[in-house]
Amino acid sequence: MSSSTLDASAAHEPLPAAPTKGYWHSVFGRLSRDPVALVAGLILLAILLVGLLAPWVAPVDPYATSMLSRLQPIGSPGFWLGSDELGRDVLSRLIYGARLSLLIGVMPVINAFVIGSAIGIVAGFVGGRTNTLIMRVIDVFYAFPAVLLAIALAGALGAGLINSLFSLTVVFIPPIARVAESVTTQVRNVDYIEAARASGARSLTIIQRHVLGNVLGPIFVYATSLISVSMILASGLSFLGLGARPPMPEWGLMLNTMRDAIYVNPWVTVLPGAMIFTVSICFNMLSDGLRTAMDVKL
Amino acid sequence: MKTAISNALSTSDHASRDRGGKAQPLLSVRGLRKHFLIKGGGPGKPACKVHAVDGVDLEVRKGETLGIVGESGCGKSTTARLLMRLLTPDAGEMIFDGDPVDVMGGLSLRDMRRQMQMVFQNSYASLNPRMSVEDSIAFGPQVHGLGKRESRQRARKLLDQVGLLPDQFASRYPHELSGGQRQRINIARALALEPRLLILDEAVSALDKSVEAQVLNLLEDLKREYGLTYLFISHDLNVVRFISDRVMVMYLGRVAELGDSEALYRAPAHPYTRALMSAMPSMDPLRRTQVAPLDGDPPNPIDLPPGCRFCPRCPMAVAACHDQEPELEALPGGGHSSACLRATEVQAQGRQQEALDQEVST
Amino acid sequence: MNNYFLKRILYVIPITLAVSFFCFSLVHLSPGDPMDAVVSPDAPSEVVAMVQSAYGFDRPLPEQFALWVSRAVQGDLGLSAANGRAVTSEVFSALKNTLILAIAASMIGFTMGCTFGTLAGYFQGSWLDRLVTGFAVGGVSIPHYWLGMLLVIIFSVELRWIPSSGAGPGSSSDWAFEWAYLRHLILPAVTLSVIPMGVVTRTVRAMVADILAHEFVEALRAKGLAERRVFLHVVKNVAPTALAVMGLQLGYLLGGSILVETVFSWPGTGLLLNNAIFQRDLPILQGTILVLALFFVALNLIVDLAQARLDPRIQRG
Numbered sequence: 008m009s010s011s012t013l014d015a016s017a018a019h020e021p022l023p024a025a026p027t028k029g030y031w032h033s034v035f036g037r038l039s040r041d042p043v044a045l046v047a048g049l050i051l052l053a054i055l056l057v058g059l060l061a062p063w064v065a066p067v068d069p070y071a072t073s074m075l076s077r078l079q080p081i082g083s084p085g086f087w088l089g090s091d092e093l094g095r096d097v098l099s100r101l102i103y104g105a106r107l108s109l110l111i112g113v114m115p116v117i118n119a120f121v122i123g124s125a126i127g128i129v130a131g132f133v134g135g136r137t138n139t140l141i142m143r144v145i146d147v148f149y150a151f152p153a154v155l156l157a158i159a160l161a162g163a164l165g166a167g168l169i170n171s172l173f174s175l176t177v178v179f180i181p182p183i184a185r186v187a188e189s190v191t192t193q194v195r196n197v198d199y200i201e202a203a204r205a206s207g208a209r210s211l212t213i214i215q216r217h218v219l220g221n222v223l224g225p226i227f228v229y230a231t232s233l234i235s236v237s238m239i240l241a242s243g244l245s246f247l248g249l250g251a252r253p254p255m256p257e258w259g260l261m262l263n264t265m266r267d268a269i270y271v272n273p274w275v276t277v278l279p280g281a282m283i284f285t286v287s288i289c290f291n292m293l294s295d296g297l298r299t300a301m302d303v304k305l
Numbered sequence: 306m307k308t309a310i311s312n313a314l315s316t317s318d319h320a321s322r323d324r325g326g327k328a329q330p331l332l333s334v335r336g337l338r339k340h341f342l343i344k345g346g347g348p349g350k351p352a353c354k355v356h357a358v359d360g361v362d363l364e365v366r367k368g369e370t371l372g373i374v375g376e377s378g379c380g381k382s383t384t385a386r387l388l389m390r391l392l393t394p395d396a397g398e399m400i401f402d403g404d405p406v407d408v409m410g411g412l413s414l415r416d417m418r419r420q421m422q423m424v425f426q427n428s429y430a431s432l433n434p435r436m437s438v439e440d441s442i443a444f445g446p447q448v449h450g451l452g453k454r455e456s457r458q459r460a461r462k463l464l465d466q467v468g469l470l471p472d473q474f475a476s477r478y479p480h481e482l483s484g485g486q487r488q489r490i491n492i493a494r495a496l497a498l499e500p501r502l503l504i505l506d507e508a509v510s511a512l513d514k515s516v517e518a519q520v521l522n523l524l525e526d527l528k529r530e531y532g533l534t535y536l537f538i539s540h541d542l543n544v545v546r547f548i549s550d551r552v553m554v555m556y557l558g559r560v561a562e563l564g565d566s567e568a569l570y571r572a573p574a575h576p577y578t579r580a581l582m583s584a585m586p587s588m589d590p591l592r593r594t595q596v597a598p599l600d601g602d603p604p605n606p607i608d609l610p611p612g613c614r615f616c617p618r619c620p621m622a623v624a625a626c627h628d629q630e631p632e633l634e635a636l637p638g639g640g641h642s643s644a645c646l647r648a649t650e651v652q653a654q655g656r657q658q659e660a661l662d663q664e665v666s667t
Numbered sequence: 668m669n670n671y672f673l674k675r676i677l678y679v680i681p682i683t684l685a686v687s688f689f690c691f692s693l694v695h696l697s698p699g700d701p702m703d704a705v706v707s708p709d710a711p712s713e714v715v716a717m718v719q720s721a722y723g724f725d726r727p728l729p730e731q732f733a734l735w736v737s738r739a740v741q742g743d744l745g746l747s748a749a750n751g752r753a754v755t756s757e758v759f760s761a762l763k764n765t766l767i768l769a770i771a772a773s774m775i776g777f778t779m780g781c782t783f784g785t786l787a788g789y790f791q792g793s794w795l796d797r798l799v800t801g802f803a804v805g806g807v808s809i810p811h812y813w814l815g816m817l818l819v820i821i822f823s824v825e826l827r828w829i830p831s832s833g834a835g836p837g838s839s840s841d842w843a844f845e846w847a848y849l850r851h852l853i854l855p856a857v858t859l860s861v862i863p864m865g866v867v868t869r870t871v872r873a874m875v876a877d878i879l880a881h882e883f884v885e886a887l888r889a890k891g892l893a894e895r896r897v898f899l900h901v902v903k904n905v906a907p908t909a910l911a912v913m914g915l916q917l918g919y920l921l922g923g924s925i926l927v928e929t930v931f932s933w934p935g936t937g938l939l940l941n942n943a944i945f946q947r948d949l950p951i952l953q954g955t956i957l958v959l960a961l962f963f964v965a966l967n968l969i970v971d972l973a974q975a976r977l978d979p980r981i982q983r984g
Contacts, residue, residue: 030435030478057695147685149963151956152922159956162944163693198431200440202491205389206445206498207418216444218437237812245811245940262813266930273820280813288808295804 025102030224037300039256044296047289054286058105065099069256089275091265093254097275101282103256108283111168111257112252120230127187128222132195132214142188148181157240161249171250175241178265179233186229188284190222228301231294235287242283258283314480322420322501323367324402327534331502332365332388332421337397339387356609357383361397361400361556362633370528370535370551372566374542380558381538383425385506388536390414402501403498405491419449420594424575432479438464438490445497459635463493466530468523480648485516496527496636504536507546521548521590543580546570554578557614564641572621576638579651595656613646621647621654624640671975675784679968686964690957691735694949696727702859704949707748721745728823744954749946754954757939762803762958765935767927776863777913781862782908784871785901791876798883799868811923813857815930829853832932855931859924863916869911874905907977912972918963 038044066087073094079086088098130141148156156213160174194200195218203213216220244250251257253264258279265276314395341355358380358651367372373381389400390407398405401420407410422445427432434442437557443456451459461471462560467489468536479487488508492577495503505524507518507663521544528535539545546554552569553578554562562575610616612627619626645651697704706718719725722745723734739743766794787799823831829850878884880899887897921936926938936955942953 032593040820063536063866085976090965108683112743143681147682147689148874149586150682150958150967151491151689152963154925155922155956155959155963156947158922158925158940158944159690159693159952162952163696163949165698167946193536198427199433201386202423202431203444203493204391205423206448206494207415208444208448212448217433217436220432235808239808243812246926247944249944262816266816269816269820270824273824277817277820280810280816283810284808284813287810288805291804291808 013127015207017256018146034224034297034300038296041300043292044300046086047292047296051286051289051293054105054282055109057102058092058109061103061106065096065102067096067099068098069095069103070200070254073096078275080272081275088278089272091275092263092268094252096205096276099260100256100265101258101263101278102242104258104261104282107168107251107255108238108242108259109286110148111172111175111241111245111302112286113176113234115241116230116234119179119183119233121303122176123183123230124223124226125227126186127189128179128214128218129193130184131188131191131222132210132218134192134195138188138192142185142227145181145184145272147187148177153178153236154240157244158247158249159243166249166252168251171241174244175237178240179230183226187222187226190219193220194221200247203264227250229295230288231297234290237291238287239281257302315560321322327367329367329403330364330400332363332536333400333422334361334388335365336362337361337384337387337399337400338395339383340395341393356389356558361555361558361560363560363563365534365536366551368532368534369550370537370548372541372545372552373536373538373555374545374552374558375555375561376581377540378557379555380513380554380608381540382506383558384555385423385504385538387417388504395554420499420500421502421504422498422500423504423506424488424495424508426510428484428491429479431491432487432494434479437476437478438482441490442494442497447492449498450515459497460493463496464490466496466527467493467564469493480590483513483516485520488520492520492523492527496531498530500533502536504538506538507540508537510541512610517544524548525615542570554581554642556607559597559614560644561615561646562635562641562643563633564643568638568641572578572641572655574641574648574650574652575615575645575648576621579593579655580618613644621651623647672972675837675968675971678799679964682964683961686769686902686960687736687957688732690953690960691732693956695951697947697949698927704947705745705748707751714739714746718746730953734969739957744957745950747948747951749943749948749951754950757951758936758954758958761934761936761939761955764933765921765924767935768852768855768928768933768935769858769917770851772859772920772924773863773913773917775856775860776869776916777909779860779911780864780867780913781871785867785873785875785905787868788875791872791879793850796872803865803868803872808862808869809861811861812930815855815927818854819856819930823841833934833983848960855924855927855933857922859927862923862959863913863920867912872907872908873903874908878904901954906973911970911974914966914973916965921959921962 053295075094076086076090077092077094079090079094080086081089083089086096086098088096088101091097091100125146126141130138133227154174157178160177161171164170164174165196199212200217203217208216241250242257242262244260245257246263248260248263251260255262261279262276262287265272265279269276315359337358338360339358341357343355350480357410361380361384361577363371365535375381378627382569383392387394387397398408400406401412401417406417407414422627432438436444439457442460443453446459446515447453448455457475461475462469464474469486469489474482474486474490488511488543491508508524509520512520514529525548537545537549549566551562552564554575556577557579561579562569562573569578570582610627612620612624612629613631616626623646631644631646633642633644634648636652643651688815693700693759693763694704702715702719705722706715710718721734721738723731726734742755744758747754751854753959764815783802786831787796790796798838819831822828831854833851884897884900887900924933925937925940926934927933929941932938936959939951941954
């Protein structure tokens with residue numbers, strides 16, 4: 008039988024003019040046309056690049072102290088953005104600080120994205136009692152405000168980058184797992200999953216080919232919206248003396264150590280915070296843009 | 306049964322897979338039952354049972370189209386999902402072409418699903434929005450071990466067979482298609498595993514009337530081409546009559562009436578069937594409805610009345626109907642059976658009514 | 668209908684137990700001997716013996732937990748490892764100050780958030796809307812400990828208008844509703860209010876815009892209802908959600924205030940925690956976290972119940 012034996016009109020129903028593209032292709036197309044998201048993305052990219060290229064970009068060694076030139080104001084010769092309480096160049100420290108600050112701010116969300124998605128997807132896909140059990144455990148973490156949980160864990164474990172990373176990962180796993188569970192539960196009950204099951208596919212194959220592609224997008228968008236909070240919290244832990252330790256160049260820690268100089272050299276002391284704020288707001292805008300770009304009904 | 310998935314679609318292949326000969330039913334089901342538990346309202350209150358499918362026997366003959374009709378909630382779709390084992394039945398045995406399904410030494414679920422596929426009602430929801438049409442169709446064969454390239458080739462061939470130009474449609478996504486086109490894709494996807502039995506669960510119900518007709522014609526063509534057997538589920542009596550050789554009427558999880566399509570539509574032997582038909586719009590203005598159509602909703606399948614479950618809505622119920630649940634019993638003449646104590650009276654009344662109608666119209 | 672309330676209240680029991688267990692295990696999470704975590708190394712031997720018997724570290728974990736809970740229920744959360752004072756009294760006197768700060772911040776945040784949100788929702792798409800939305804994004808993106816420092820620099824260092832630290836004259840325990848104390852409250856409260864303001868603004872804006880787009884508002888206007896009445900309608904629909912959001916935010920502020928209190932040396936739970944972290948005073952850390960978390964659980968419960976009362980749909984869902 009060929010198609011000619013059929014009423015062939017089905018093939019001639021009007022088709023959308025737009026050429027067929029992959030989903031992610033069209034999302035990034037829309038994202039790149041969103042000016043706010045674009046600017047935010049470029050700023051983040053610039054900060055990341057400067058941080059990565061720090062040895063070549065930074066004017067001087069960020070660890071070099073100088074008792075003679077302590078607490079120089081902004082615009083001093085040799086210290087464009089002033090110097091800190093040990094006479095170290097603030098500009099160089101800000102540049103080097105981008106590395107550590109971005110790392111400790113973004114890593115917890117990446118970790119939590121991987122772990123939380125896995126937990127949530129399994130819970131949502133399996134359903135039933137397993138799901139209830141997993142989600143009840145997750146609920147316990149909701150009894151703590153995020154900051155409190157992070158500080159409780161980091162405080163008990165003691166200061167240190169690894170402990171701070173661990174604490175923040177634990178903080179972000181429950182919300183991501185919850186979102187992952189709810190989108191997976193929705194997807195699981197749609198007919199195409201049943202159709203896949205009807206074709207004899209095993210659960211793992213169905214998760215790989217049919218579930219992941221449909222749930223990772225929304226989970227990812229949600230995770231990106233957490234990066235901003237994570238940046239603030241990670242630097243906040245350092246600010247409390249729980250994350251990075253002196254003499255590491257890290258924005259939160261710099262804010263803490265320079266705080267005592269607030270009456271002497273006020274405007275230098277706020278610079279690290281301005282960096283945290285910039286990165287945090289850029290991540291928020293990028294995340295909002297991504298959400299809009301993906302929400303568009305295809 | 307465990308032949309590797311073949312590389313080409315061919316009619317001869319189906320013939321070679323036929324085992325018990327023409328007389329052996331392709332699918333035979335006994336005592337199929339599924340109750341859903343509804344959570345109790347609180348401590349102390351027991352959980353309620355919904356009798357979604359309550360002891361259904363059915364037999365699908367090779368090469369026929371068996372239609373299942375009934376109001377929404379009568380258990381049609383649950384039956385379909387039970388047959389596909391998308392739901393696990395509480396009870397009931399299934400025999401596919403002589404092989405018991407999902408028991409030791411019988412046909413495994415995976416092998417059964419190679420031979421039995423399903424098309425869902427919602428054409429959009431049953432396609433993965435993130436997969437191209439080609440990949441959706443090729444998924445099944447790939448799962449069963451066919452190579453990626455071969456699966457895609459098969460997908461393109463199937464696209465052609467369901468009336469969609471492969472070059473134009475293969476790389477499209479579901480949202481870029483019309484409802485009719487999507488349902489053609491779903492049919493192609495179901496056929497990709499070269500099944501012998503296709504379950505069509507309200508497969509054309511959501512389509513516009515003109516598109517519906519096209520898809521029905523396509524189904525007829527495909528059936529002839531591949532010697533397929535259909536289980537066609539719909540609430541639309543006209544469509545079921547058009548496509549079915551035999552029709553099964555379901556009411557609240559049980560079979561009310563079963564018979565050859567013509568016989569059943571000509572002389573319904575269950576008051577429920579009669580009511581359904583009288584609610585059916587007639588093309589002939591002179592043949593106006595005489596029997597009162599059904600009023601009220603079906604009783605709650607949670608607490609069923611004792612005796613015949615159609616009693617509360619039945620115009621012909623007598624005392625005996627309340628006492629025992631009638632079994633499906635063959636009517637004289639053969640090819641027709643009804644689960645009504647007064648089946649012959651129902652038919653007689655119907656004939657009377659028809660005579661009366663004719664008198665009026667002449 | 669009482670079913671929902673009963674269920675929701677009963678649900679608090681397992682959560683409370685789980686939260687307690689988490690706080691209990693903090694001592695064991697800390698590296699090294701748990702004994703070192705709860706008592707200072709130079710404590711006299713009779714104190715060490717007393718602590719040892721109170722915690723029962725030599726017994727199996729479930730027993731330790733039961734022991735700890737039974738003491739906690741009686742109001743005994745142990746002794747500070749740093750100064751030997753009772754944790755319970757330390758935490759509760761600090762909690763009072765934190766509550767003052769959090770409530771002040773909530774009121775500022777809620778008022779501003781509602782005002783901004785309503786304006787933006789009414790004039791959706793205008794420059795005002797864009798300004799407010801940008802402001803709200805800034806509010807949730809700003810590191811509030813940094814904002815606190817900025818405010819200190821502007822108002823205390825440069826302008827010398829208001830003090831930058833402490834809760835007022837005298838000791839931290841006697842706070843009063845007087846200018847001498849209030850002027851110390853201004854900066855930390857404003858700083859802390861930024862987060863709830865951002866969140867409330869976003870919520871209110873979205874809801875107001877949503878309600879105004881509804882057909883029933885068109886119908887009200889078509890009926891010739893005065894704009895004032897339409898506004899009342901909007902308020903009636905938005906208020907429950909806005910209040911619920913605010914209620915939860917109050918809880919988050921209890922956690923969020925830790926960093927702000929540190930900046931302003933506000934003698935609340937945050938400063939207490941900060942000092943506890945600094946001195947590795949685990950009993951104080953544990954006790955403060957427990958009290959704050961239980962407070963948060965209770966607040967969640969109240970918000971949920973209040974919302975269910977106001978919106979009958981919740982009980983069915």
